[in-house]
Amino acid sequence: MPITEFALLRLKEKEPSPTTRSNLRDVIKEQSAWSKHPVNFVRQIEDPSLVYLLGGWASVAEHFGDWITSEPNQRLLAQLKGSIGIEWLFHLDIDPSLNSIPLNAPVLGISRYFVEASKKDEFDSIFKAGAPHLGEYTAPYSYAGGWRIDKEGEDEEFVLFSGWNKVEDHFGFADSDAFNEFGKIKGAIKGAEINHVHLEKWE
Known part of the structure; x- marks a missing residue:
């Protein structure tokens, strides 16, 4: 692949x-x-x-x-x-x-989740259960995530790309009822780094 x-x-x-x-x-x-x-x-x-x-x-x-x-x-x-x-x-x-990363969104959220190797399967299960709630909140934009292939050390890393109209919408999701299920990933991670970007054409 x-x-x-x-x-x-x-x-x-x-x-x-x-x-x-x-x-x-x-x-x-x-x-x-x-x-x-x-x-x-x-x-x-x-x-x-x-x-x-x-x-x-x-x-x-x-x-x-x-x-x-x-x-x-x-x-x-x-x-x-x-x-x-x-x-x-x-x-x-x-x-x-698959063009699954929502580069068409005005703002792209990049969330890096750091996961102990022993909790990778647990993270996967929680993410799969909570992702539909995330998708309802990001609509009409999508989201895409994947595991880091070339790791440093034993820990795993999952990177999530999510599309938003503005940065405040991403923060709003964390305060919403829809976040309850998705937010359970906090119990499966060692830490996270979240930033926001926008597409550059360098014109």
């Missing part, structure tokens, strides 16, 4: 220069042509210096073994070296060909 690349980048410029924007558009064009999957950048609302890359690959091996060392990628990295740094990069078991 194809997988989703999830990377966090940090802008070294307060606002990307025209050259940086052009280089980022080149990343979208060249990586998507190589991988045959769309590439999107989303910019964090809480800290606009942070930008996430979402892409797709047939496998981790195709990404790391073929693309990372390729001439086009090395050239793009060299062009962006002075303007962008890579904070981290890993992969999720979300099939990018």
